[in-house]
Amino acid sequence: MQTADIRQRWLDFFAERGHTVVPSASLVSDDPTLLFTVAGMVPFVPYLTGLVPAPYPRATSVQKCIRTNDIEEVGKTPRHGTFFQMSGNFSFGDYFKEGAISMAWDLLTTPEDGGGYGFDPNDLWVTVFEDDDEAIELWKSIAGLPEERIQRLGKDTNYWHTGQPGPAGPCSEIFFDRGPAYGADGGPATDDDRYVEIWNLVFMQYLIDDVKSKTDFRIVKELPKKNIDTGMGLERVAFIKQGVDNMYEIDQVRPVLDRAAEISGRRYGANHDDDVRMRVIADHVRSALMLMSDGVSPSNEGRGYILRRLLRRSIRAMRLLGVEGPTFRELFAASRDAMKAAYPEVATDYSHIEQLALGEEETFLRTLTAGTAILDLAVTKTKGSGRGELAGDTAFLLHDTYGFPIELTLEMADEAGLAVDRAAFDTLMTEQRSRAKADAKSKKKVLADLSVYADFRAKGETIFTGYSELTTASTVLGLLVDGRPVPVATAGQTAEVILAETSLYAESGGQAPDQGRIVGDGFELEVLDVQKPIKGLISHTVKVTSGEVGVGVPATTLVDEEYRRGATQAHSGTHLVHAALRQVLGPNAHQSGSFNKAGYLRLDYGWNSALSPETRSEIEEISNAAIRDNLEVVTREMPLDEAKSLGAMALFGEKYGDVVRVVDIGGPWSRELCAGTHVSTSAEVGMINIVGESSVGASNRRVESLVGLDAFRRFASERALVSELTSTLKTRPDQLVDRVGELVTSLKAAEKRIQQFEARALNDRVPALASKAVRTGEVLLVAETVGTLGSGDELRSLALAVRSQLGDAASVVALTAEVGGKPVAIVATSPAAREAGANAGALAKTMANVLGGGGGGKPDLAQGGGSDLGAIPAALDAVRSTLRG
Template sequence: MKTAEIAQRYLDYFEKNGHTIVPSASLVTDDPALLFTVAGMVPFIPYLSGDVPAPYPRAADVQKCIRTLDIEEVGHTPRHGTFFQMLGNWSFGDYFKEGAIRFAWELLTTPDADGGLGFDPKDLWVTVYEEDDEAHDLWLTLTDLPEERIQRLGKDTNYWSTGLPGPAGPCSEIFFDRGPAYGIDGGPATDDDRYVEIWNLVFMQYEITNVQSKYDFDIVGELPHKNIDTGMGLERVAFIKQGVDNMYETDQVRPVLDKAVELSGRTYGADHQDDIRFRVVADHVRSSLMLLSDGVTPSNDGRGYILRRLMRRAIRSMRLLGVEGATFKELFAASRDAMKDAYPIVETDYPRMEQYALAEEATFLRTLASGSNLLDETIVQTKGAGGSSVSGSEAFLLHDTYGFPIDLTLEIAEEAGLTVDRAAFDALMHEQRTRAKTDAKARKRQLADTSVYRDLRALGETSFTGYTDLETASTVLGILVDGVSTDRAATGQIAEVILAETALYAESGGQVADKGVIVGPGYELDVLDVQRPVPGLISHTVEVTTGEVGVGQPATTVVDAVNRRAAQQAHSATHLIHAALRDTLGSSATQTGSLNRAGYMRFDFAWGQALSDDTKSEIEEIANNAVRDNLEVTTRVLALDEAKALGAQALFGEKYGDVVRMVDIGGPWSRELCGGTHVATSAEIGLINLVGEQSVGASNRRVEALVGLDAFRSLAAERALVSQLTSTLKTPKEQLPARIAELTASLKAAEKKIAAFEAKALGDRAPGLAEAARAVGPYRLVAANVGTASSGDDLRTLALQVRDRLGADAAVVALGAQVGNRPVVIVATNEAARSAGAKAGALAKRAAGVLGGGGGGRDDVAQGGGTDASALPAALDAVASDLGAA
């Protein structure tokens, strides 16, 4: 049974049983405490917690999920995948335990021919929370499960909570027994891979508080509306129904594994370590493809870092399989073909996704090459010092700073006859992960709890009137101070104010929040920010500047009209720039992000190279021609499918409801889904001045522009500057570039002559410095502060000249100087000195430590530097002291 068929049978069954079928939410979640949708319940959290009224009493879905917490388990077990799909059925105050158990058992055990999943009841086991007698008894009465195949387990496995105050409850899990060939007898309680959990039924019935951990809390009482939250792992069911040993061999994943086998020339099933690597490649390529399809792009932080890590682990695994060249073109195409039936976007949007994947692969292959060079240097230094092990700190530096995988460090070191201090490396990794987890927990505690808005959202959605009105009369529904609900706020306090209606725009879609005030009888509030903390609710962060505001009082929102107009100009200009980019570069130049505020806009788009000056001028001209043509700006509210059919552009990663707002500028030329505010005609934008273009990641560019009056002021300032230059240089403005180039060339020539003179003057000091050599132990030492030097190279040349004048005796030269704003020390040794034990690298490092910096290098010549120029004499003394001690 194919994976897609399993999913469709699931949806068909629950639709037949009165459930609303809900499409999968994006992998990118709105929850500020989460990077991704990590479980099927994440999109339903506002309904399950009661923060937002559920739009339906029961629902079912197939939800895309990404979870990397167990990333090291991928490939080792039959069921761990970073991308997976959860089949879920949900009840919001409708049916409870009996209904959930009845539905699950019926779907699982109904024969294939009758539309079910065809599991044999004798292969199924169930666990319940040890104190949940009700669930235990329902399994006995509603099914033909014998008592011995219903096991009671503790909180650590069979009790669900978020780890925060709020809803919680016992759960019941359904397991499939793979048979004695896969492990020991004894049921799920054995925690053996023989028993695969396929479905978890969460009975959300309690309110908890005083949460110390996920399993240490106090139960306040029962929820007024009990909910059902279930999740069945689609990949787990698929590998069982398809008769394969693990999820990596199912129809949606195996094609990537087979392509990796083909590219590597190795055999799957012949070597345990190779098999793990094949499975890692198959999993991570699919996960990367799905993240790209939801608008995530590789970067060094946040979601982009997770995507980058997955891609690089796949590249690393292919390298360990003996493939050092590029493979993503073939691997991603194989994953696309396996997933396109379930998710058509991976085919329709594939050119954009492939562009990011290939660029990231090329970048990391270069990183591997440079990392290999750094590791080679480390190996040479380690061996030269008589060591047998690469230090843990060096391995961690390669991993953390250069992205060089520890597996490759181990492999290359072993080939060189060295080990790696893995314990020290693991300790540093543990420290890093501990810091990250601490930060994540703090962030979760700070941002995740939206229950304070629950009662306010229950009063209804906040009505936004700002598309047509700049002032709106309303009523104060709620006030929060320091996150706590209160009935009033007085002068000087910062508070959140919730109104029934507002004309103030809440930040979204790249457009920043409106500025303005809220006024009422005897009070005035300065609006600092406007946000949507939960869907459908608008919150105003305000400072009470006059009087006291209370719940139930009248309130009028007043938008700063000048700021709003300038923000609208910038937002509409963003749409024009997007259309101009697509006209110039083609449809693959898709939007990846934007920001618009009064007078300024920036626009991020998928593109792999810098734009030429001619291209930037063309984009700017197309956008300003649209301004000149005074195009009509129209908005329509319509069904999402209808808007997409009309060609409306949507922002990748943005979430849209069934009904959307479509903004046209000049008809279909610029047609986008957008909730922002806009000008009425394009001429109101005034002027667009493209002022910047830069890279913001692999295959991602950013353009910036000033808009309206800000654009005019910028151009006026440039005109004044040009006027000043023409006057000062006595050159017509059209000849300024040539004149400035001529002056620049003259300046460079003068600087070159000065540098040559300074280098000669420095070199002339070599005889005198050599004559000042003194005996230190078995060495002749020259240690001198020569004042200043144009460059470190000049100082190095002088040190070598002095060394050469000291003849064949054991000689060490240590010269210090201030180069620019930092102190530098160069140490040079001759062959006799090195034979006697003097190493330039170690001496330079010692001097650099005194200067407050670092250094090192080869045994014959090395450099160190720091930040404290006054310590140069002490640094040179340290070199002499080390030589004397030796």
């Protein structure tokens, strides 16, 4: 049974039983405490917790998920995958344990020709929470399971909660027995290789608080509405139904594994280590493909760092298979072909995905070259010192700075005949993880408790009127101060205000929030921020500038008209620049992010090279031509599928509802999905002035532009600058570039002549300095200060010339000078002086200590410095004393 068939049977089964089929949410989670959607229930948490009223009594989905906490286990076990699909059915106060158990058993054991999965009931076991007698009796009566195939387990495995105060409950897990060939008899409690968990039923029935750990919490009471949250691992069922040993060999993953084997010339199944590497590649390439299809780009932080790690681990695994060149073009194409039946977007967006993957591969292959040079140097030093173990901090540097996985360092060190101090490396990694966890924990603590919004959201969605009006009469539904509900807020306080209606735009879609005021009888509030803390609710952060505002009173929202005008100009300008980019560069220049506020816009897009000045000017000209043509701007609401059929562009990786807002500028010239505020005609944008273009990561560029009056002001200031320059240089504007070029050429020639004169002057000082050599201890010593010089390099050249002038004698040259207002010291020693025990590095350090700074270097040449110019004579005396000793 193919994975796509298993998926469709799930959705059909529950749809026939009254469940609303909900499409998979993005892998990028809306939950601010999560990087990714880590479980099938994550998109439904607001409904399960009661934070947002559920729009349907029961639902089903097959949710895309990413988990990386067990990334080191990928490829080693049959079931650990970074990307996986979780099939779930959910009840929001509708059916409970009996319904969940009954439907699960029906779907699993109904024959394949009857629409089920056709599992033999004798192969299935269940676990339940140790005190859940009700679930045990239901499994006996509904499924006819004997007592010996129902196992009671504790809170650590069979009790679910979020780790925070809120809903919780026991769960029951269903396991498939793979048979005695895979392990010992005795059920799931004894062996999780033989007994594979395929389905978990969570019975959410209690409210808990005082949560200290997974097993230590207090049950407050039963929930008024009991919920069901279940999850069946699609890949786990697939590898069982397809008769293969693990999830890496199912139809959606195996093609990548086979392609890796073909490229490397290795045979899958011939060598355990190679098999693990091929499974890692198959898993990570598929995971990266799905992440990029949801808009994640490689970077050095957050989600982008996880993606980068997956890609680099794939490259590393291919390298350990003996392949050092690029392979992503073939591997990603194989994964695309395997996944597009279930997720057509991976084919639709593939050109962008491939561009990101190939760009990252090219970058990391260069990084590998640089890191290999560092490793080679460390290996040489280690061997030279007689040690047989590479330092742990070197391995950590390679991992942290160059992205070298430790396995790659171990392999390359082993090839050089060295071990690696793994204990020291692990200690440094543990310290880094501890810092990261502490940082994440501190960030998590400052997040508002979203449950405070539940009562407000229960009263309905906030109505946004700002598309058509700037002033709206409303009612204060709630007030929060310091995250807690209050009846009133008084002058001087900062508070959150929840209104029934508002004309103030909440930050979203890249558009900054509106500025404005909220007024009422006896109070005035300055709006500091407008956000959507939970779906359907708008919250206004305000400062009470006068009076007192209370819950239930009338209030009027007033948008700052000038700011809104600038914001609409910028947002419509973003659409114009995006359309112009694609017209000039082609469809691969796909927007990957944006931000706009009054007078300013920035747009990130997929591209792997800088724009030439000519291309940048062309994009700017096309954008301004669209403004000149006064194109009509039309906004419409329609179903998402209809919008896509019209060619409306979606922001890559953005999440959209079933009904979307389409913004047309000049009809199909620019047609995008967008919930922002816009001008009525393109002429209202005024002007586009592109002021910056830069890189924001591999295969991603950023354009920045001023808009409207801000764009005009920039042009006006540049015009004034040109006018001043032409006046100063006594030339015409059209000759200004040539005139400045002439001046630069003349300046460079003059600087070169000055350098020649200075070098000659320094050389002229060499004989006089050499003549001051005095026998000190066993060497001839020149210890002098030479006044003020332009750079330390000049002082170094002078010291070397003096040393050369002294010939083969055992000589030490110690010179000081003032450079940039600070003392600098250079020490040079001849071979004979070094044989006599003189060390330039030690002498420079001695001088630097006197000068109030630091220094050192090689035995033949070293440098020091400090901050105390008055200590120069003492520093020279210190050299004399040291050499006498």
